[in-house]
Amino acid sequence: xxxxxxxxxxxxxxxxxxxxxxxxxxxxxxxxxxxxxxxxxxxxxxxxxxxxxxxxxxxxxxxxxxxxxxxxxxxxxxxxxxxxxxxxxxxxxxxx
Numbered sequence: 001x002x003x004x005x006x007x008x009x010x011x012x013x014x015x016x017x018x019x020x021x022x023x024x025x026x027x028x029x030x031x032x033x034x035x036x037x038x039x040x041x042x043x044x045x046x047x048x049x050x051x052x053x054x055x056x057x058x059x060x061x062x063x064x065x066x067x068x069x070x071x072x073x074x075x076x077x078x079x080x081x082x083x084x085x086x087x088x089x090x091x092x093x094x095x096x
Contacts, residue, residue: 039070057087
C-alpha cells in the first residue's frame with residue numbers, strides 16, 4: 001500500500017538572495033490566489049514566509065499584518081511581524 005506524502009508549505013532550501021524559478025512561480029500563484037480570496041490565511045502565511053526567506057521583509061510584514069487582521073491571535077503571524085520588525089527597524093513615528 002502506497003502512502004501519499006503530505007504537501008509541505010515550506011519553501012525549498014535555497015539561498016535567500018538566489019530565488020529559484022520554483023519560488024518565483026509559487027509566489028505568483030499565491031498572489032493570484034490572494035487576488036481571488038484575500039482572506040486565505042494559509043496562502044497569506046506561505047507568501048509571507050517566502051518573502052521573508054527572500055529578504056523582502058517589508059512585503060512580508062504587510063502580509064503578516066493582513067493575517068493578523070483576519071486572525072488577531074495568530075502566533076505564527078505575530079512571530080513573523082517580530083522577525084520582520086527586527087530586520088526593518090521600528091515603525092516610523094508621526095511628528096504630528
